[in-house]
Amino acid sequence: MFLAPMLAEASPPSRVPPPLRGSPGEWLFEPKMDGLRCLAVRNGREVTLCSRNNLPFNSRFGVIASEVAALPAGNFVLDGEVVAFFEGRPDFAVLQQGNAASVEYWVFDLPWLLGRDLRHLPIEERKSLLAKAVPESEHVKVVGEISGAPQQLYDEACKAGWEGLVAKRAGSPYRAGRSPDWWKLKCGCRQEFVIGGFTAPGGSRTAFGALLLGYWQGDELAYAGKVGTGFNETTLSQLLARFVRLERPTSPFATRINEKLARWVDPELVAEVGFTNWTPEGRLRHPSFLGLRPDKVSRDVTREPCGPGAAPRS
Secondary structure (H helix, E strand, O other): OOOOOEEEEEEOOOOOOHHHOOOOOOEEEEEOOOOEEEEEEEEOOEEEEEOOOOOEOOOOOHHHHHHHHOOOOOEEEEEEEEEEEEOOEEOHHHHHOOOHHHEEEEEEEEEEEOOEEOOOOOHHHHHHHHHHHOOOOOOEEEOOOEOOOHHHHHHHHHHOOOOEEEEEEOOOOOOOEEEEEEEEEEOOEEEEEEEEEEOOOOOOOOOOOOEEEEEEEOOEEEEEEEEOOOOOHHHHHHHHHHHHHHEEOOOOEOOOOOOOOOEEEOOOOEEEEEEOEEOOOOOEEOOEEEEEOOOOOHHHOOOOOOOOOOOOOO
């Protein structure tokens, strides 16, 4: 049984959006976990881990599947994030390196329990049931709430090096798709981009030089620039092998890209990229590749708020 997950609206870095500045107790806050969204479904002995777009995760995170199978309840759906830690904080790059022994599953919601659909219940009730249904183990944890003034919590999270915060409206149900009842507050400019092509390698670089990135504006793939840092030799070769299977003769971008030796791919793969801001021309400033996002669907990738030049979500 796959349940479409609830998704959060994005807020520009550096400030808490007006909807979150309401009266005390109107919002619940959690640390934003820097990992892969994961739904865990258990029916008796059978456990299925999958991404938000229903890709299988069991073989990749077998240690988590085993511990989910050992939980007391025999039927449930958990919603959470698979993360790997570095120096006490979740680190997406470490997760991409594939050390399965170091991963943890941080659960933050319980849409289904013992044959009962809980999605209509207020979030406080779902969290209370979650705490009872999931005793923590070595690789399965429960995300706790943090309390305080929203802007202060956000500033402290960024100062501590976390990815940011997630704010959830008190009393809200669990709804499939994006909802203003959930907000993600990122500490820096960072989002997913669609890979539409790549350039030839130069110097000592192997496989390729840079990724050509974009995001969807309606049915058109807008060009966002290229990223040529953040790769190791293993990543370069693995990405090139995937590009060969997706290669196409024409550019998928809506505008002409001035790259003489570019090679084009079907716009299916999604990359996580960190950057400092957008240029006035709508290109990424100082981007760095963080990893692929198998849990994200290409057509869901739009430009998210970041800095004064940010464009609204399409």
